[in-house]
Amino acid sequence: MTEIVSSPRPLPWSVRPGARTWRCAPAPAEVRAFHAALPGYSPTPLTELPALAAEFGVGRVFVKDESCRLGLPAFKVLGASWAVHRTLAERATGGTEPGPVTLVTATDGNHGRAVARTARHLGHHAHVFVPQGVHPQAVAAITAEQAKVTEVTGSYDEAVRLAAQAAAAPGAVLVQDTAWPGYERIPGWIVEGYSTLTAEVDEQLTAEGIDAGPDLVCVPVGVGSLAQSVIAHYRSRPSGPAPALLSVEPDTAACVLASLAAGEPVSVATGHTTMAGLNCGTLSSIAWPYLHGGLDAAVAVSDADSTRATAALAALGVPSGPCGAATLAGLRAALTGAGAEKRRAALDIDTTSVIVLLSTEGPAANPHSTTDH
Ligand SMILES: Cc1ncc(COP(=O)(O)O)c(C=O)c1O
Secondary structure: OOOOOOOOOOOOEEEOOOHHHOOOOOOOOHHHHHHHOOOOOOOOOEEEOHHHHHHHOOOEEEEEEOOOEOOEOEOOHHHHHHHHHHHHHHHHHOOOOOOOOEEEEEOOOHHHHHHHHHHHHHOOEEEEEEOOOOOHHHHHHHHOOOOEEEEOOOOHHHHHHHHHHHOOOOOEEEOOOOOEOOEOHHHHHHHHHOHHHHHHHHHHHHHOOOOOOOOEEEEEOOOOHHHHHHHHHHOOOOOOOOOEEEEEEEOOOOHHHHHHHHOOOOOOOOOOOOOHHHOOOOOOOOOHHHHHHHOOEEEEEOHHHHHHHHHHHHHOOOOOOHHHHHHHHHHHHHHOOOOHHHHHHHOOOOOOOEEEEEEOEOHHHOOHHHHOO
16 A cells, blocks of 8 residues: 655745845935824834744744724835825925825725825825725725725736726826836835834834844735835844844745746736735835845745734734734744754844744734634
8 A cells, every 4th residue: 555645835935145234225214203293193012922932932022013003904004194295295396286186006905995094184085996805894994985996806916007097097196005117106105104114113122122123024025015115124224233034925926935036026826815915916116126135035824824823913912914914924934844943044043033023914904814714
């Protein structure tokens, strides 16, 4: 009789030596002051989880909890608010007729809701294109912000294409959180807007007595704009040790891993994932040089991995949605299991390491976490 031994699936993993010496320019300092002046602003919590430090055999583990950011259940409003502010200021100085504009965007959920909220607060209109696979409650949350919603029978990439077409109408502006050749300024402002998140992490770690900053930061990736912002932050610091940076994406939408393997940006076909905000097959064109230059390692995780991580964080008191918990799933994949010693060495992880996980959404942002399993 032949015994069938199923070999474990190899971990989707890529490592890039030298990324910590890569350097770039920082985001403008005024972004933080802009957000601090918004009504309802306060830094989101940076929660220490000693149980995770013990599990992984490291010094300290912190989770940046974006489950309530300016009244929304994800970090994305940091980018939308700054980009819309810059866009409207530019229109005003450029002599464009004053009056309401229509902010157009495509979304996997969180960015569209943030654009719609920003438009409503400022007395403008929003038109949001939503691909297949976004949870009906996430769509309803965008409609509740008084946005016009167009549901697209296609992928996120297709929704982006249709939004760009719609934004050619008079009085409309595309506020997209991904760039392509010829459309880079507004996505660049969105990336700048995210810098408030890492600026807060610096201050919060200092308050914890950690002046040198973290040793490893784990960031979830959809189109890579958040990762671009995180890389820009940690690779533009004038002094101090540079942390290792690890990207985490769904194994069904692993465009960072595919692009790193190809040595150039490549698109991947996407399917369904509970990590809806990460369900993107094409990287932002302006993110690629940062990912290619400044990212130490990339890993992909399954929906089941993310679900387990969501439950673990909930048990530790951190409310996290599937995209937010993906970073814990990615850390667990990197630091444990077959081959973990090599991966730890590549990330310079030891028993004193300080690790920051970015949990970019709460359960309310993406109800897949509560209804699909
Ligand atoms: C909750 C959440 N986390 C992470 C991301 C990934 O950000 P990016 O698409 O900039 O890589 C998104 C994107 O929509 C998101 O909604």
